[in-house]
Amino acid sequence: MNRVAHYLQEHVAGEVMTGNDARAYFSTDDSIFTLVPNVIVYPKNENDVRKTARFIWQLAERGRAIPLTARGSGTDLTGAAIGSGIMLVYPAHLNQVKFFDTKASEITVEAGINFGKLQQLLVSYNRVIPSAPASLEYSTLGGAVANNAASRRSFKYGSIRNYVRGLRVVLSNGEVIETQRISKRELNRKLGLSTFEGEVYRSIDTLIEENRSLVEKSVLSISKNATGYDIADIQHKDGSFDLTPLFVGSQGTLGLITEVTLGTELYNEPTSLVTAYFDSVDDLQAAVIELRGLSEAPSAIELVDENLLNTVSAENANYLKEIISAPYPKFVLLVEFDDMSEHDRRKGSKKAAKVLGKYSQSVILENDPEKQKLIWKVRDASALLSGHAIGQTNPLPLIDDGVVPLDKLSSFLSGIYEQFKREHLQVAVWGHAGDGNLHVQPHLDLSQVGDRQKAFRMLEDFTTQMRQLGGSTSGRYNEGRLRGPYLPKLYPDDVYQLFIKVKKIFDPYNILNPGVKISVSSDEVKPLLRSKYSLEHIYDHLPLS
């Protein structure tokens, strides 16, 4: 490998490192896995990314395929930001704003820009990207795009896919392409190119033409889904064509994103907030379904359960003081409206309060921003759990992102409680009830063989449950190494085979982040389990919302 490092040192403008401490640092992300890279590159510019990819491609042509992993800030929860070969670490240099069209409200940035800084800049121009992950202060825009990140407001605004207008991407052979929605005429021009880009366009176009019904079958009946490849949004009814959706959510397995052009929304601070307490899971589900049908769309419908509140107040009796008192209701639901006009916000929140009044014991409507901040602490209590060890056990990101159709929300919740009871584990649930997307993290000690086995048993049970409920194992964090082995269980086999073909078209030598998302087996993943889990990369940035 040293020869590879030497070649890169001579040919790229950025830094190339092979020291043990650097390799150890980049051997973890925020997942339960570890994998030590051989070489770390901080690309200075797009040309460095291009040269690295080109060199690796040439080695692969000669029979030596070295994995190439793009990395933002490494907050990935699925083991997709680690790799055994060359790691391209973006944030050091590729972090600039390239172009900000304030009139069109579009911004073009390099992929390694910190999402929090980008958001700050936008807000100073009264704009915002509403699909930023809670981890935005310590993660990159490129990572959010590659994971198809979502926020609690994704209930109204959708995931970041809805804001990505175009990309610059380095393909596996080092060629640079630009993607955006193109007309049929432009597509015909692309189809005639004699480059790798032309080959990609021809192959994807043919794949879609020949598999129309499978492409439709790839869409799961849920409000959001971060698994598989988005093959359903490439071709539009008017004949226009866009490769962008394929790269969004592809976790660096199809191409190396260098620039992103994003649309934005008007920034608006004031909101209305309605809070309701439930003691019945069926009433909760009925209320959420009715809220989803409101003509005035809430911006967020969020949930925490009593176990979470009990855990947090046992840790810190003052945290929830003056907001909510024990004994806690089984579920607390928070419904937010963020419309620009105060009239619309109040109208929406009144309607929501009426719906909630039918199903819940207690409804509170709050328009005062200071009091709202206090109430949101109930939901944000989930962040305190991430660092909450019990003895030698830590809460693990394992089965923390399931998403189901809304009429299966109560079955999802009951299934979680049963599973944790079966495994004799404490449980606490929170998440995005409006999307049927719930978070839960089992406390396990990865140094214990029994708990390591339990982790994979829980993953399998969880996947079975998601499939039976017609849902997905991931609404926002993606599958990565963690849930990749179970992807074939989630989709019909012919759809999964289509994903494999897509990967092969873009990455015939399997260079780009191999072992992530597609064609992953649990046998190759199990040895990568860490013996101790930690969130060391992000402790600079508490609280970990």
Ligand SMILES: Cc1cc2nc3c(=O)[nH]c(=O)nc-3n(C[C@H](O)[C@H](O)[C@H](O)COP(=O)(O)OP(=O)(O)OC[C@H]3O[C@@H](n4cnc5c(N)ncnc54)[C@H](O)[C@@H]3O)c2cc1C
């Ligand atoms: C406490 C905590 C809270 C979180 N909250 C949320 C949340 O609310 N919503 C949410 O969606 N996620 C959340 N996440 C998950 C994660 O933080 C986000 O997905 C984040 O956007 C990842 O950004 P990153 O820069 O850390 O990417 P990384 O972890 O470095 O990479 C993520 C993936 O993107 C790929 N990638 C990175 N850059 C590029 C590039 N330039 N080209 C191609 N591929 C690339 C990597 O190979 C990897 O597969 C959370 C994580 C933590 C630890």
